[in-house]
Amino acid sequence: GENVEQHPSTLSVQEGDSAVIKCTYSDSASNYFPWYKQELGKRPQLIIDIRSNVGEKKDQRIAVTLNKTAKHFSLHITETQPEDSAVYFCAASRGGAAGNKLTFGGGTRVLVKP
């Protein structure tokens, strides 16, 4: 089955700096890659996603890049703010007839220092 690894496990940045989280996946048939943000004690929320026919996607201060050949994808947060402090999870799935079963990475705890 799919295996998703996520690095780093913790990330501390100064407010205004950029943060980058990287994930690798093992199943070359995976074609959907979402990112979730989970604040303390709350449910994960989808913040951005990318499909395998796209190499990059941007939404305001966040962007995701995908390298299908190397089987890795990354989340980039620019101009970080204190409210970006949370745990971020990457995930992967095959979609299509295999359904939408997501395999998650282990999470990255991001702390933005004011």
Added chain:
Amino acid sequence: DGGITQSPKYLFRKEGQNVTLSCEQNLNHDAMYWYRQDPGQGLRLIYYSQIVNDFQKGDIAEGYSVSREKKESFPLTVTSAQKNPTAFYLCASSIGAGGNGYTFGSGTRLTVV
């Protein structure tokens, strides 16, 4: 509350007891999922269902059981066979096949006492 409701928010279980966690959605989603989250770890899939009256085991199904008698409901039973049930349980739903993001419930924190 986001279209998917989990109850209760907190649950305490005695050793050897079965407990059932509720998950209800009004999003008309075909697929539903149960994940377990342990402190400092990612989400691990317990069971999932892509259609009513059908479900499949995930990566850590041992000691758990589910049913999917209605499209809106996907209850999870934590049986006495689950030796380490203390965790945060998250239910999610999605439109279904095609690769789409989940909508998560607010979770149930289960503690063995």
